[in-house]
Amino acid sequence: MARTRLTPEREDEMYAAVLDLLREVGYDALTMDAVAARTRSSKATLYRQWGSKPELVAKALRSNKPVSLDEIDTGSLRGDFHAMLGRADDCQMEKDSALIRGLSQAVHDNPDLREALRELLIEPEMNGLDQLLRRAVDRGEVRPDSPALKYLPHMLIGAFAARQLVDDRSVDQAFLLDYVDSVVLPALGV
Known part of the structure; x- marks a missing residue:
């Protein structure tokens, strides 16, 4: 199937509309018809x-990540x-958390x-996380046999998922920075 050429601005506009719809209605209720209407484009x-x-949806979420x-x-x-x-910023983190919560059931x-x-x-x-951790091991900050290395993604995702459930609050930078300093880095032996 040949892809048409969209300008980067138009592609960003379409991705933003998809993410807004995801936040509003969730994955299951999101339809290509709704995306087409919101973006003034055709389903085709x-x-x-x-x-x-x-x-x-996956590419829209990927476009939401400014830096690898x-x-x-x-x-x-x-x-x-x-x-x-x-x-x-905190507003973006709250939006991202809402997307993660909204997609968690849909993924299953x-x-x-x-x-x-x-x-x-x-x-x-x-x-990217593996490269980041490999550099830390190479610098001697983390032991290469640290048992926590394999659980790092789980720890980070867990912070996003648990904050709303445990504290009835969205994640924010202050919480995540403290979490990294208090939980993640000590678990890695840093």
Whole structure:
């Protein structure tokens, strides 16, 4: 299927509309018709450009990440984590948390969405996190045999998921910075 050429501005506009719709109605109720109406485009254009709803959603989520983790290198693991968390303000973190919560059930019910998210969002982020951690090991900040290394993604995702559930509050930078300093870095032996 040939893809049409969209300007970067138009693509960003379409991704923003998809994310807004996701926040408003959730994944299951999001339709290509609704995206087409919101973006003043045709369903045919959407399918020609992205192929499927899961791919469109995954690419919209990916576009929401301004910097890849592998681009962050401050010279220390603590600095890298703080730089990573400094990429989004509290308002953006609240929006991202709402998206994560809204997609959590949809991922279990939609294998195509799960696969698209893994391919376009999760795996690139995991590769970036692996590079970030590898540099910390190479600098001697973290032991290469630290048992916490393999659980780092779980710890970070857990902070996003648990804050709303435990404290009835959205994540914010202050919480995540304290979490990294109090939980993540000590678990890694830093």
